[in-house]
Every structure is written in structure tokens, then in C-alpha cells.
Amino acid sequence: MxxxxxxxxxxxxxxxxxxxxxxxxxxxxxxxxxxxxxxxxxxxxxxxxxxxxxxxxxxxxxxxxxxxxxxxxxxxxxxxxxxxxxxxxxxxxxxxxxxxxxxxxxxxxxxxxxxxxxxxWWTAGRVLRPIAVITDTARRLSGENLHERIALDAPPGELKRLADTFDDMLGRMERLVSAQQRFAANAAHELRTPLAVQRAAAEIGLAGDPSPGRVARMRAKLIEVADGSERIIEGLLLLAASEQGLKERGTVAVDELARRAAAALAGEAAERDVTLDVRALPLDVEGDPVLLERLLHNLVANAVRHNVPHGRVEVRTGPGTGIEVTNTGPVVPPDTVALLFEPFRRLNERTHAPGEGAGLGLSIVDAIARAHGATATASAHPEEEGGGLTVRVAFRPHHGTARRTGGKSSAAGGV
Structure with missing residues (x-):
């Protein structure tokens, strides 16, 4: 007008x-x-x-x-x-x-x-109707109905893209909340079990026969359970620290950390009759040396412990490879490979046998990798190739670089 x-x-x-x-x-x-x-x-x-x-x-x-x-x-x-x-x-x-x-x-x-x-008036109502739908959906959403989606039925345009982006965000939130709920439930279960064992050992194990030999056995059992609880709590704290990102950064020689992790687990590999081979090309990464050392330790430890007699473990590092750990072992169904990176996920149910892990190894690896801007992936081997997994940690091009010695790359031998 x-x-x-x-x-x-x-x-x-x-x-x-x-x-x-x-x-x-x-x-x-x-x-x-x-x-x-x-x-x-x-x-x-x-x-x-x-x-x-x-x-x-x-x-x-x-x-x-x-x-x-x-x-x-x-x-x-x-x-x-x-x-x-x-x-x-x-x-x-x-x-x-x-x-x-x-x-x-x-x-x-x-x-x-x-x-x-x-x-x-008609045009404004038609244009703003999708915004009202988005607003109503956002107000209605809570932790109980994150599965709902806007699913806006509209021609391509800005509001259609906004609604689709909102649906994608809801999907990520739903996965995150579900993972957090599973994590809390699994953590409570993992911590409740050792406490129950300790209580049973204290009430039943010493009842009626407080002989020195029985007391010594109960003492050893309580210490073993306490050590397991301590490992779980330490893993949870490390996982939480990794999720918060890096507080300190520096140049880390990943190949040296790989050799160190393999050397620390060489004795356990020999006890399990597993061949451990390391071929580490120079690789420097900007990150936290403590977290990267734990990442390599978890990868090598999982590869050694989840193996078969006369099996093998191969550790590779390099600019084009990143970190790659391959092992033989039980056949892993392909549909469960991605779930192994979730906390407390195992291929088999926990038996609380001595030396059994808490199921936090690969989840810690994934969290540390994401904190360094890297991506952790796994692939399963078929039975004819010996079973097992190959876990790769791929760093961004500007994060992983090779060192030069005399104009040529240096290589590490096997362990």
C-alpha cells in the first residue's frame, strides 16, 4: 500500500x-x-x-x-x-x-x-505453517519421544532443508541419548557385580571356618575383585577424559609408542602362544602422548587377548596407514563389528574369568581417536583367513607426517 x-x-x-x-x-x-x-x-x-x-x-x-x-x-x-x-x-x-x-x-x-x-495472509500462513510444525515438534520432544520426526511434506526449499536438518539432529540426539543410557546401565551393572562378589566373600566365605588358609583365599579373592573394580573405574575416567578433548598437544612419535606397547605385551603374547609382529614406519602426530600410548596399548592388548593359540598380531604405522592392528581370533559377525566400539560391548558374554577385560578397550580407542581428529574403524576377517579383526585409526593428512632420516624414511623391525 x-x-x-x-x-x-x-x-x-x-x-x-x-x-x-x-x-x-x-x-x-x-x-x-x-x-x-x-x-x-x-x-x-x-x-x-x-x-x-x-x-x-x-x-x-x-x-x-x-x-x-x-x-x-x-x-x-x-x-x-x-x-x-x-x-x-x-x-x-x-x-x-x-x-x-x-x-x-x-x-x-x-x-x-x-x-x-x-x-x-494466505501466503504467510502457507509459508509459516512448516515453522509452526517445527516449533510444536521441538516443544513436544523429550528424552522419551526422541524417535519422533518432523518429516515435513513440502517442496524443496529453505524450510524443507531446515526440517530435514532438524530430523538429522534428532537422529544424532537419539543415538547419543541411547548410548548414554546404555553406558550408565552397563556401568552400574559392571560396578554392582564386583560389590556383590565382595559382599558374598565377606559374609559367606569367612562364615563358620575362619581358618588362616580360608582367610588367605578370601583375601586374594577380595583383592582380585577390587583390582577389577579399579580397572573399570580407571577405564571410565579415561573414557570421560577422552570425550572432553585434548588439554595438551605436542608432537608424538606414534611408531615409537607402537614399539613400546608391543614390547610391554610381548611376554603375555608369548604366554598365549601368539606371534607379535611390528612394522612401524615413522609417523608424527599432534596430540597427547599419554592418550595415544593408551590407544596403542588397548589395540595391541585386545589383539593379543582375543586371539587363538598359534595366532598372530600385526601392528603397522605410517603416513598412509595411520595405525593398523590385525589379529587372528574368533570369527566376528559383520553386523556386530560397529557395536564393538560402544562401552561394555563384547563379542561374548562376560564370564568374570581372571584377566577378562571390562569391555572398554575399543570404546576408549574410539574416544581417543576422535579427540585427535582421527577415525577408528574395524573390519572382520572370514574364517578361512583365520578370523579376528583389523582395526585402523586414520589421522587427517595434516596430523600424521613421516620423519625423514638422511632424506629417506626409516622403518622399524618386528618384535
Missing amino acids: LAGSLLTGVVYVLVGEGMYSSISMAVTTAVPAQRLDGPTAPWATTPWTTVPWATALPSGPPSAAPAGPLPSPGTGASPREALAITRTVSDAAEAAALDRLLTVSVAVLVCYAVLSVALA
């Missing part, structure tokens, strides 16, 4: 300024002044009622009537009188045209204003 009113005013002013000269030019062109001064003037031979000037005069309000008397029929007119007639006719035509222009413009403006208000 503002634009229409402004347009009407501008057109009225511009047309009004040039209309008088246009009408005067048109009149003088149609009836030259010299024709008004001779015996052949229109009103000299024609009755007044049929003179063209009378036809040209508008039947408007009195203000538009000629200001002076018109020539009488049958008489001549001087050029001055002809000029006065022309000016009078032009003024009357200008006033009538401007009045008509203003009336039509205002009428059209009112009609278009009503139409635009109705169209804008």
Missing part, C-alpha cells in the same frame, strides 16, 4: 506538470492561430453549437468553465482571443484529466490493496 500510494502521487505530480504544455501543443497543432483570425474561422460560418471548440470543452464543474466570454457566432477573433481560448480549453482539459487520473488510481489502489492483503 505504501508503494502504491507513492506511485500514485509521483504519477499525479509528473503528469500534472507536463499535461498543460502537451494539451496546448495538441490544440494549437490541430487548430493553428491564423485560422482563428480570418473569415474562415469555425465560428464565423458555423452555428456556435457545432463549433469544434464547444465540442472540445468538457462538461465539468463550474470551475472548469472558460474564464472569459467566447466569441459570438458570425464574428472574427483576434490572435489574443484565440490564445485565451486555447489556454481556457487546455486548463479545463488538464483539470478533467487529472481528476480522472486520480480517481482511477485511487480506485485501482484500493482494489489491489484488498487483493494483496488477502494474498499476503
Whole structure:
């Protein structure tokens, strides 16, 4: 309405300024002044009622009537009188045209204003309806119904992309909340079991026969259970620290950490009759050396412990490889490989046997990798290839670099 009113005013002013000269030019062109001064003037031979000037005069309000008397029929007119007639006719035509222009413009403006208000109301409702749907869904969502989605049925556009992005965010939130709930439940279960064992050992194990040998066995059992609880708590704390990101960064020689982890577990590998082979090409990574050392230790330890007699473990590092640990072992179903990175996930149910882990190894590996901007993935081997897994930690190109010694890369031997 503002634009229409402004347009009407501008057109009225511009047309009004040039209309008088246009009408005067048109009149003088149609009836030259010299024709008004001779015996052949229109009103000299024609009755007044049929003179063209009378036809040209508008039947408007009195203000538009000629200001002076018109020539009488049958008489001549001087050029001055002809000029006065022309000016009078032009003024009357200008006033009538401007009045008509203003009336039509205002009428059209009112009609278009009503139409635009109705169209804008309908369009705004249609455009804003998806926003109302998104808002209502966001208000209704809670931890109990994160499975709901907006699923906006609309043509491609900004609001469609917004709704789809919101649905994707809800999916990530649902997975995160589900993982946190499973983590809390599993952590409570893992910590409750050792406490129950300790309570049973204290109440039943020492009841009736407090002999020194029985006390020694119960003492060893309690210490073993306490050690298991301590490992679980330490793993949970490390997992939480890894999820918070890195507090300190420095250049870490990953290949040296791989050799150190393999050397620390070489004795256990020999006891389990597992061959441990390390081929570490130089690889420097910006990160936390303590967390990266734990990552490598967990990978090698899992590969050694979840293996078979006469099995093998291969550890590889390098700029194009990152970290890669391959082991033989039980066949892992492909659909369960991705679940192994969740806390307290195991291939088999826990038996609480001596040396059994808490199921936090690969979840800690995944958290440390993400803290360093890397990606941890796993792939299962078929039975004909000896079973087991290959776990890879791929660093970003600007994170992992190779060291040069004498212009050539140095390689590490096997363990």
C-alpha cells in the first residue's frame, strides 16, 4: 500500500506538470492561430453549437468553465482571443484529466490493496505453517519421544532443508541419548557385580571356618575383585577424559609408542602362544602422548587377548596407514563389528574369568581417536583367513607426517 500510494502521487505530480504544455501543443497543432483570425474561422460560418471548440470543452464543474466570454457566432477573433481560448480549453482539459487520473488510481489502489492483503495472509500462513510444525515438534520432544520426526511434506526449499536438518539432529540426539543410557546401565551393572562378589566373600566365605588358609583365599579373592573394580573405574575416567578433548598437544612419535606397547605385551603374547609382529614406519602426530600410548596399548592388548593359540598380531604405522592392528581370533559377525566400539560391548558374554577385560578397550580407542581428529574403524576377517579383526585409526593428512632420516624414511623391525 505504501508503494502504491507513492506511485500514485509521483504519477499525479509528473503528469500534472507536463499535461498543460502537451494539451496546448495538441490544440494549437490541430487548430493553428491564423485560422482563428480570418473569415474562415469555425465560428464565423458555423452555428456556435457545432463549433469544434464547444465540442472540445468538457462538461465539468463550474470551475472548469472558460474564464472569459467566447466569441459570438458570425464574428472574427483576434490572435489574443484565440490564445485565451486555447489556454481556457487546455486548463479545463488538464483539470478533467487529472481528476480522472486520480480517481482511477485511487480506485485501482484500493482494489489491489484488498487483493494483496488477502494474498499476503494466505501466503504467510502457507509459508509459516512448516515453522509452526517445527516449533510444536521441538516443544513436544523429550528424552522419551526422541524417535519422533518432523518429516515435513513440502517442496524443496529453505524450510524443507531446515526440517530435514532438524530430523538429522534428532537422529544424532537419539543415538547419543541411547548410548548414554546404555553406558550408565552397563556401568552400574559392571560396578554392582564386583560389590556383590565382595559382599558374598565377606559374609559367606569367612562364615563358620575362619581358618588362616580360608582367610588367605578370601583375601586374594577380595583383592582380585577390587583390582577389577579399579580397572573399570580407571577405564571410565579415561573414557570421560577422552570425550572432553585434548588439554595438551605436542608432537608424538606414534611408531615409537607402537614399539613400546608391543614390547610391554610381548611376554603375555608369548604366554598365549601368539606371534607379535611390528612394522612401524615413522609417523608424527599432534596430540597427547599419554592418550595415544593408551590407544596403542588397548589395540595391541585386545589383539593379543582375543586371539587363538598359534595366532598372530600385526601392528603397522605410517603416513598412509595411520595405525593398523590385525589379529587372528574368533570369527566376528559383520553386523556386530560397529557395536564393538560402544562401552561394555563384547563379542561374548562376560564370564568374570581372571584377566577378562571390562569391555572398554575399543570404546576408549574410539574416544581417543576422535579427540585427535582421527577415525577408528574395524573390519572382520572370514574364517578361512583365520578370523579376528583389523582395526585402523586414520589421522587427517595434516596430523600424521613421516620423519625423514638422511632424506629417506626409516622403518622399524618386528618384535
